[in-house]
Structure formats: C-alpha cells, structure tokens
Amino acid sequence: MITLHIEHPIxxxxxxxxxxxxxxxxxxxxxxxxxxxxxxxDDPAYVVVDLWFATAGQAEGFLEFLRTRVWADPARAPALVGRPLARLLVTEEVAQMPAQEAERV
Structure with a gap:
C-alpha cells in the first residue's frame, strides 16, 4: 500500500x-x-491527512491534481495556509495494538 501523507497549517x-x-x-x-x-x-490549526492507494502511480497522479488544481486556487482550498508538505510513503509493516491495551483507550 502507498500512502500520500499531507500536512499543513489551516x-x-x-x-x-x-x-x-x-x-x-x-x-x-x-x-x-x-x-x-x-x-x-496541541495545535488545532494544523491538519495531517493520509490517503491510501494501491499504487504509487495513483498517488503521484492525485498529488499532481492537488498541486495544480486544488492548492493553486485559494477558492478550492479555503483555510489552507502556505504550501502543504506532501510525500509518498510505502507501508513496510502494520502492527495492531494488543486487545487489552485497546480497551483502555
């Protein structure tokens, strides 16, 4: 799985x-x-978004869409402050929280 990880102030x-x-x-x-x-x-004026894709090509295509069609137009990206930090991540490992720990959350 590929994650498009995005973060920025709002x-x-x-x-x-x-x-x-x-x-x-x-x-x-x-x-x-x-x-x-x-x-x-500790910072409600900041957002972190992870979008999950099957392929890097899909993630790269959507990132290009965001950069050229969304983030470049303030009307389409209201509340966005500055330029978002975005990177593609490959999932190497996923672990689950033990059941007894999850019950405490």
Missing amino acids: TDYTVWKSAFDRFAGAREDAGVLGHEVRRPV
Whole structure:
C-alpha cells in the first residue's frame, strides 16, 4: 500500500473540512482506498491527512491534481495556509495494538 501523507497549517478546521469533503468524488475517481484525518492535540490549526492507494502511480497522479488544481486556487482550498508538505510513503509493516491495551483507550 502507498500512502500520500499531507500536512499543513489551516485557518479554520470547519471550513477546511467542508472543502475536503467536496473532493470525495475526486478522491474516489483517483483510486483512494481510504483516508485518515488527524490534528495535533496541541495545535488545532494544523491538519495531517493520509490517503491510501494501491499504487504509487495513483498517488503521484492525485498529488499532481492537488498541486495544480486544488492548492493553486485559494477558492478550492479555503483555510489552507502556505504550501502543504506532501510525500509518498510505502507501508513496510502494520502492527495492531494488543486487545487489552485497546480497551483502555
């Protein structure tokens, strides 16, 4: 699995999330298998997004779409601050939290 890992500061999470949700169809069309959105506990004005793909080519294509069609247009990327940090990651290993630890979370 390939992960397109993106992180950047934002001005308003609700505005950012609304824009993110508007691109659900584009993510599906690009082959996104799933995603995860996180924010640092000490910085609500920062967002970290992982998008999962079957191939690096799919991830690279979607990253190009983001750079040229989304992030380059403030109307399509409201609440975005600066230029996002993005990189492709290959999954080498996945481990699960032991059941007894998961129950405590």
